[in-house]
Amino acid sequence: MALILAIEDEENIARLLRLRLERKGHQVVVKENGPEALAFLQGPPPQAPDLIICDVMMPGMDGYEVCRRVRALGLKTPFLFLTAKGQSEDKVRGMQSGADDYLTKPFDPHELEAKVEAHLRRR
Amino acid sequence: MGLAGLPLILKWAVLGVWALSLLVGGLLGLLALTRLWRAVSHAYLLRRRAFFFPAIEALVMEEDGGLAERLRPGRWGDAAIVEEMLVELFAMVEGPLRERVSRLGEEIGLVHRHLKRLVSPRSHARAEAMERLGLLRSRRAVPSLLAALESEAPGLRVVAARALGRIQDPTALPGLLKALSGLPGSLGNPVAQALGSFGEKAVPSLLAEMESRETLRARVAMILGEVRSLSALPALAALLAQDRDPQVRAACAAALRQIAHPDAVPPLLEGLRDPFREVRAQSAWALGRMDDPSACPRLEEALLKDSYWWVRVRAAEALARLAEGRALLERHKEAPDPILRSLAREMLFLAGRGP
Amino acid sequence: MIPLGSFLHWINSLLLWYFLAVNACYLLLILLSAIELRAYLKRLRYGSYDLLFRDPRTPSLSVLMPAHNEARTIATSVRGVLNLNYPNFEVIVVNDGSSDETLEVLKSEFRLVEAPRSMEAGIPASRIRASYRSLTVPNLLVIDKENGGKADALNAGINASRTPYFCAVDADVILEEDALLRVMRPVLEDPESVVAVGGIVRVANGCEVAHARVLTPRLPARLLPLFQVVEYLRAFLGGRTGFSRINGLLIISGAFGVFSKKWAAAVGGYRTDTVGEDMELVCAMHELLREMRVDYRIVFIADPVCWTEVPASLRVLSSQRRRWQRGLLETLWRHRGMLLKPRYGILAFFSYPFFLLFEGLGPLIEGLGYASVVLSWALGRLDAAYGMAFLTLALLMGMLLNLCSLLLEEYAFRRYPRWLDIARLVACGVIENVGYHQLTLWLRCLGVWDFLCKRKGWGFMVRKGFGRL
Numbered sequence: 001m002a003l004i005l006a007i008e009d010e011e012n013i014a015r016l017l018r019l020r021l022e023r024k025g026h027q028v029v030v031k032e033n034g035p036e037a038l039a040f041l042q043g044p045p046p047q048a049p050d051l052i053i054c055d056v057m058m059p060g061m062d063g064y065e066v067c068r069r070v071r072a073l074g075l076k077t078p079f080l081f082l083t084a085k086g087q088s089e090d091k092v093r094g095m096q097s098g099a100d101d102y103l104t105k106p107f108d109p110h111e112l113e114a115k116v117e118a119h120l121r122r123r
Numbered sequence: 124m125g126l127a128g129l130p131l132i133l134k135w136a137v138l139g140v141w142a143l144s145l146l147v148g149g150l151l152g153l154l155a156l157t158r159l160w161r162a163v164s165h166a167y168l169l170r171r172r173a174f175f176f177p178a179i180e181a182l183v184m185e186e187d188g189g190l191a192e193r194l195r196p197g198r199w200g201d202a203a204i205v206e207e208m209l210v211e212l213f214a215m216v217e218g219p220l221r222e223r224v225s226r227l228g229e230e231i232g233l234v235h236r237h238l239k240r241l242v243s244p245r246s247h248a249r250a251e252a253m254e255r256l257g258l259l260r261s262r263r264a265v266p267s268l269l270a271a272l273e274s275e276a277p278g279l280r281v282v283a284a285r286a287l288g289r290i291q292d293p294t295a296l297p298g299l300l301k302a303l304s305g306l307p308g309s310l311g312n313p314v315a316q317a318l319g320s321f322g323e324k325a326v327p328s329l330l331a332e333m334e335s336r337e338t339l340r341a342r343v344a345m346i347l348g349e350v351r352s353l354s355a356l357p358a359l360a361a362l363l364a365q366d367r368d369p370q371v372r373a374a375c376a377a378a379l380r381q382i383a384h385p386d387a388v389p390p391l392l393e394g395l396r397d398p399f400r401e402v403r404a405q406s407a408w409a410l411g412r413m414d415d416p417s418a419c420p421r422l423e424e425a426l427l428k429d430s431y432w433w434v435r436v437r438a439a440e441a442l443a444r445l446a447e448g449r450a451l452l453e454r455h456k457e458a459p460d461p462i463l464r465s466l467a468r469e470m471l472f473l474a475g476r477g478p
Numbered sequence: 479m480i481p482l483g484s485f486l487h488w489i490n491s492l493l494l495w496y497f498l499a500v501n502a503c504y505l506l507l508i509l510l511s512a513i514e515l516r517a518y519l520k521r522l523r524y525g526s527y528d529l530l531f532r533d534p535r536t537p538s539l540s541v542l543m544p545a546h547n548e549a550r551t552i553a554t555s556v557r558g559v560l561n562l563n564y565p566n567f568e569v570i571v572v573n574d575g576s577s578d579e580t581l582e583v584l585k586s587e588f589r590l591v592e593a594p595r596s597m598e599a600g601i602p603a604s605r606i607r608a609s610y611r612s613l614t615v616p617n618l619l620v621i622d623k624e625n626g627g628k629a630d631a632l633n634a635g636i637n638a639s640r641t642p643y644f645c646a647v648d649a650d651v652i653l654e655e656d657a658l659l660r661v662m663r664p665v666l667e668d669p670e671s672v673v674a675v676g677g678i679v680r681v682a683n684g685c686e687v688a689h690a691r692v693l694t695p696r697l698p699a700r701l702l703p704l705f706q707v708v709e710y711l712r713a714f715l716g717g718r719t720g721f722s723r724i725n726g727l728l729i730i731s732g733a734f735g736v737f738s739k740k741w742a743a744a745v746g747g748y749r750t751d752t753v754g755e756d757m758e759l760v761c762a763m764h765e766l767l768r769e770m771r772v773d774y775r776i777v778f779i780a781d782p783v784c785w786t787e788v789p790a791s792l793r794v795l796s797s798q799r800r801r802w803q804r805g806l807l808e809t810l811w812r813h814r815g816m817l818l819k820p821r822y823g824i825l826a827f828f829s830y831p832f833f834l835l836f837e838g839l840g841p842l843i844e845g846l847g848y849a850s851v852v853l854s855w856a857l858g859r860l861d862a863a864y865g866m867a868f869l870t871l872a873l874l875m876g877m878l879l880n881l882c883s884l885l886l887e888e889y890a891f892r893r894y895p896r897w898l899d900i901a902r903l904v905a906c907g908v909i910e911n912v913g914y915h916q917l918t919l920w921l922r923c924l925g926v927w928d929f930l931c932k933r934k935g936w937g938f939m940v941r942k943g944f945g946r947l
Contacts, residue, residue, distance in 0.1 A: 012211055019183050059655065060689030062561055068614070084531075084563075093616065108218030109183070136498060136867060140874050147881045151904065154888055158897070214528065247520045254524035282524050309669050316533050349534050432598045436640070439596075465596035472593040476613060 002050035002120050006030045007037045007066060008082070009058045013105070017053060020109045021116065034061030038069055049077055050120055054099075056083045056090070064097040071098040078119035082107070164200075171204050179208050182227070185220060191230040206233045210258045225260040234261040241267050249275070250282045257286025265290060269298040277306055281313045288317025296321065296328050303332075304339050315342055319349040326352045333358060340366065341374040348378025356382055360390040363406075369399035376402055380409030388415045395421050400431040407434050411441030419447045426455075427463065435466060443470035486854050490864055493847040494871070500836050501875040508882045510720035515890045518780050527659050531565055536666055538566040539658070539736065540639035544631030545571055545649040549578045553587040555649055558690020560615060564658035568617040570635045571649075575625025584620055588612040595619065600637035601747035604630050609638070628732070629748035629755040636739060636747055645736045646756075652682055652690050652785040653734070661736050664777045673738040673763060674776045676722075676730030678714045680893070681707045682785035692785050695893045697902055702795060705914040706788045708880055708906045715780070715890070716883040722778035726829035728764070730776070732756030734784035741767065752812070754805020761813040768821055782891055796921050803841070803925025810838050841922035847872075848916075873911045880907030 004021055008014040009032050018028045029049070031037040037054075041047050052070065056063035067079050081094045081102040094102050101115055178193035196202040212224050228234055237259075240252035253271060256264035264286070271283040284302055287295040296318070303314045318325050326347065333343045340362065347355040356379070363375040376394050379387040387409065394406030407425055410418045419442060426438040442448030455467040530536060541559050545552055552571070559569050573581050584590060590610040604626035612618040623634055632646055643665065645658065654660075657677070664672045683706075684698035698704050721727045730737075735756065742748075745762040748755040760776060767774045789795035816822045816830045835843075851868050854860040884903055887893070894900055906914075 013215055016183060016215055019180055023184055057561065057563065059561055059691045060557065064614075106213070106215050106217045106221075109185075109216055109220055110218060134867075136871075140870050140878065143878055144874055147878060147885075150885060151881065154885060158888075158900075161892075247523075250524045254526070285526060285529060288529075309667065312533070312535050312666070313529070316529065316535070319534070345534075436596065462596060465594050468594040469596050473611070476591070476593075476611065 002026045003047075004028050004116070005037060005040070005047075005049040005052045005077075007032075007034065007052065007054040007058070007063070009033060009055065013055070013082070016109070017112075020113060024113060024116075026116075033058055034063075034066040034069070037066060038073075041070065041073060041075065048075070050123060051078050051080065051116060053080045053082060053116075056081055056094070064093060067094070067097040067099050078123065080115060080119065168200075168204060171198070171201060172208065175201075175205055175208060179212070182224065183212070183216075183220070185223070191227060194227065195231045196233075202233060202236055205231065206255070206259065209233070213258065213260060221260065225262070228259045229261060229263060234259060234263055237261075238264060238267060241271070246276070246279060250279050253279070253282045253286045257282075257289040260290050262290060262292050265292045265295055269295060272298050272302050277310050280306060281310055284314040284317045288313075288320045291321060293321070293324055296325055300328055300332050303342060311342060315346050319346045322350055323352055323354075326350060326354055330355060330358055333362075340371045341368070344371060344374035344378045348374075348381035351382050353382060353384060356384055356386055360387060363390045363394055363402075369397070369402055372397060372399065373401040373405045376405035376409050380405065380412050383409075383412040385413055385415055388413050388418060392418060392421050395425050400429075400434060403429060404431060404433040404437055407437035407441055411437060411444055414444060416445050416447045419445060419451060422448065423451050426466070432462070435462065439466040439470040443474040449474060482857075486850060486857070486859055487861065487864075489846075489850050490854060490861075490868075493843065493850060494864065494867060496835075496843055497847065497868075497871040497875070500840065501871060501879070503832060503836065504716070504875075504879050505882075507720035508716045508879065508886070510723045511716050512886060512889075514719050514723040515715070515780055515886060519890060522781075525663070527656060527663075530659055530663060530666055531563065533565075533666065535669075536565050536662065537643055537669065538568070538641040539564070539643040539645055539662065540635070540641045540739075541567060541569045541645045541647060541658075542632055542635035542639065543569065543571045543647055543649050544574055544628050544635065545576065545580055546574045546625070546628075546631075547576045547578045547580060548649045549576070549580045549583050551650055552580055553583055554690050555651065556584070556588070556618070559647070559653065560618065561655075561689075562653060562658050563655050564662070567658060568619060568639070568641065570638055571618070571620045572631040572635045572638075573620065573622045574627070574631040575623060581620075581622055585610070588618055588620075589614050590620055595621070595638055597637045600743055601633040603633040603637060603747075606634060627750055629750045629752075632755075633747040633750070636742060639739060642739055643736055644739050644742070645734070646732060647784075648733045648786060650787065651733055652687060652692055654783050654785075655691065657734070657783040660781045660783055661734070661779055664775075664779065665736065668775065671773055671775045672777055673741050673767065673774050674730055674760060675736045675779060676718065676727065676777070677734050677779045677783040678781065679710060679731050679733050679784045679786055680782055681710055682787050683707075683790060685785065687785075696896075697894065697899050698790070700790055702792065702914075703788050703790050704902065704906055705910055708884070708903055708910060709918075710788075711887050711903075712880055712883040714778075715886045716879065718778045719780050721829060722776075724824055724828070725775055726824040727776050727778055728760060728825065728829050728833060729757040730760050730778070731784075733786050737763075752805060752808045753801050754809040757805065758809045758812065761809055761816070764822070764825060765813060765816065768823075768825075780890065782893060796924075799918055799921040800925040800928050803838075803922045804929045806833065807838050807926065807929040810834055839926070841919050842926055844919055845923050876911035876915060877908050880910060883907075 004026050006014060006017045006028055008017065008030060014030045018030060021028050031040055054063045054066055063081055070077065070079065079099040081099050082105055083090055083094065083102055084105045091102055100119060103112060103115065175194060178190055182190055194205050196205055209224055209228055213221060234256065237252040237255045240248050243249050253268060256268065268283045268287050272280055275283065280302055284299060287299060299314055299318050303311055303318065306314060329343050329347055333340055344359060344362065347359060359375045359378050363372050363379065366372050376391060379391060391406045391409050394402055397403050397406065403425065407422065410422060422438045422441050426435050426442065429435055439452065442452050449471060452467045452471050455463050456471065458464045458467065543556065543559065556569065556571060571584065590612055592608050593611040595609040604624045606621055606623045608622045610620040619638060621634055621638055623631065636644060661675050661677045664675050681698065681703060682692065683703040684696045685692045686694040686696060697707060718727060741763050742759065745759065745766050749758050752758050789798050810833060816826055819826045851860065851865065881904065884907055888900065894903065
């Protein structure tokens with residue numbers, strides 16, 4: 001029963017995430033962009049989700065920037081990227097921004113669940 | 124043409140323009156009507172989507188229970204709506220769920236709809252049908268698509284190839300390989316991409332193709348690189364060393380770069396001495412991915428002496444990735460040659476900034 | 479029986495034939511555009527951008543953004559471009575000697591550090607002071623150079639780029655997310671022959687904009703920009719699409735266009751001694767490619783991809799239109815060798831004469847038409863039939879062209895779904911020819927005058943940037 005913050009501007013994917021993760025019993029909060037998500041985290045009251053899933057490609061603030069800012073807030077929450085590109089450079093860049101893992105779109109929902117469980121367990 | 128004749132022509136022109144204006148007025152009216160119709164049908168579409176939505180959610184949750192019945196198109200226009208919802212799912216998910224969605228698409232008759240349209244006399248309709256069958260990942264469509272791959276015009280063969288690339292049925296491989304040679308120039312690129320999407324499964328056929336055909340080795344080499352197939356490495360290395368066509372050699376070097384295995388270093392070092400500059404540039408670029416210090420002396424040689432700017436850039440990039448290489452670059456930061464100096468400084472900066 | 483009477487009559491008839499010819503050509507273009515749009519929309523139904531995105535053969539490209547005194551908006555614009563959907567591209571911002579804090583804004587927003595950039599010997603450009611890279615964004619390069627104008631800045635950008643294609647954009651441009659994919663699609667499908675691609679430019683005034691993206695297309699409230707919406711639709715949907723269909727495109731907008739670096743460098747890049755550098759580059763490429771007998775295509779993409787702010791005040795509009803006219807004439811003059819030479823094919827026999835007679839010299843001839851009618855009427859020598867014909871052609875034809883363009887917009891894109899919006903556009907299309915058209919006519923005449931007086935420079939601009947069509 002964890003609180004998961006999903007930052008995703010595409011409605012369909014947000015819904016997919018919500019469905020699969022709520023099925024596992026987690027509580028899912030969806031924010032459409034970086035600034036909204038950061039405002040949510042800072043509050044008041046400040047929120048501390050157990051996991052953050054974030055899309056890389058978003059208008060305005062991209063996923064890497066969001067991750068950097070989350071880390072700058074001092075949060076050590078496990079951070080999962082959803083990336084549409086399959087190139088290795090982007091995965092490296094994601095890790096450098098402070099993320100813990102990534103998933104390429106399209107993704108296997110089972111793989112998503114497995115990764116979420118693994119990172120939640122690690123906390 | 125006397126001036127007296129003009130007024131009559133003018134009158135005709137004026138008449139013509141008024142007639143046209145009336146026509147435009149009428150068309151505008153028609154426009155307003157179509158807008159109205161679109162608004163109405165859009166509202167209807169939203170309602171039908173909402174109707175099918177719970178079934179789609181159940182599908183995403185991988186529940187059982189009569190999904191085929193719940194998603195079966197009932198009213199006119201439902202088929203397109205359900206299809207669109209399924210295609211949206213395909214864009215998002217992979218794995219076993221995708222298989223399920225694909226079978227569902229066949230069960231509820233969506234595939235059948237498009238298979239019928241594959242024999243339409245209008246080429247646009249056939250192309251669209253092929254595209255939709257690919258988007259639905261329908262295995263049943265593979266034989267028809269293979270037939271289209273042989274018989275259709277080049278523009279449509281490309282669509283068929285793309286569809287086969289999405290469906291990922293290995294029986295399509297021979298047909299796709301044949302199409303690779305049949306499509307001239309850049310039209311072969313979608314076929315190459317489709318083949319590349321098969322991954323390792325395509326490699327044995329590709330390697331065989333490499334040996335039998337005369338003209339396509341460069342293209343096949345490119346695909347092997349995209350697939351990042353280790354088993355192709357010996358063949359690619361051999362061609363890099365021996366092939367007479369410089370395009371093929373360059374493509375092999377590029378492929379070796381993508382495979383990025385240290386066994387490729389010796390042939391690439393030889394590639395640095397190739398008479399054709401594109402081969403040298405690709406070899407230098409590839410060596411940059413190998414992270415093998417033994418390549419540094421030759422890379423430095425290329426950086427200092429090569430006449431082609433791109434070879435020097437790639438050599439400098441490659442050197443900057445290794446500690447030994449960076450030491451070599453440091454020595455050139457104040458070199459009299461401006462290109463050497465700027466390259467050394469630039470690559471050292473980029474290396475120091477972080478990977 | 480004063481000869482003046484028959485002389486006037488003769489002039490009037492000649493002008494009438496001219497008007498007929500002009501409008502017939504415009505109608506022909508609209509027809510070609512309609513055919514092209516229909517074919518394009520059909521092709522879209524089985525084209526797949528996701529595959530294009532993942533295709534390893536998708537060529538890399540550099541987005542060149544020349545910036546001059548854009549401190550207020552540069553950060554948002556650059557971020558907007560960085561977030562475009564394309565697998566492999568770099569962004570090169572060229573700070574053309576800005577006197578405001580443009581460079582400082584970039585430095586702090588993207589954590590720039592000075593980093594040398596080795597450049598292949600290329601097009602002559604003004605001295606580069608320094609180049610910068612970002613610590614947080616790997617594919618951003620910022621070049622700081624002495625002020626040299628937009629063309630010069632673009633040339634510096636071309637020199638610094640290391641990709642086979644470049645995309646020249648204005649610093650305040652608003653691009654759609656898939657803009658690069660769409661504009662590169664012709665290149666991907668036919669890399670051997672496509673050497674340049676232009677895209678539609680739409681009016682951003684009045685639209686809801688956030689993060690350098692248009693959220694909701696809306697119409698401007700003020701009249702001047704509203705007329706320009708119709709004008710741009712006519713020019714792009716009704717004009718350039720048609721030219722592209724017959725491979726006779728002479729101009730690609732400087733606000734958004736993709737070019738092959740190889741060929742752009744081969745013609746020596748953008749010329750710095752003209753204000754019409756965007757059209758000049760395309761004409762130069764045509765000349766070179768035809769001379770070398772290369773099989774090539776220069777294409778225009780009908781998909782909506784680019785939005786830009788248009789002048790809302792008379793002063794800025796005046797300056798802009800005069801500059802455009804001057805640029806057009808400068809380019810036409812420079813490439814006058816294209817006229818009627820068989821080697822240039824459709825360019826020589828249709829495109830160039832079209833631009834010369836109808837766009838370049840058109841304002842003068844049209845102005846002459848108005849003057850002649852007024853004079854005839856004042857002298858009491860105005861033939862009723864002639865008067866009516868003139869009125870019809872001047873007003874009605876214009877209306878017709880506008881309405882046809884709006885029809886094309888409605889058929890293909892429907893970017894303005896609100897009924898009120900389309901009604902307003904129709905109204906503007908109808909009344910454009912009793913006021914706005916005459917206004918631009920006058921401004922274009924002034925532009926011709928400027929050209930003849932060999933005037934230089936960019937004139938008055940509110941944003942102090944390079945924004946132009």
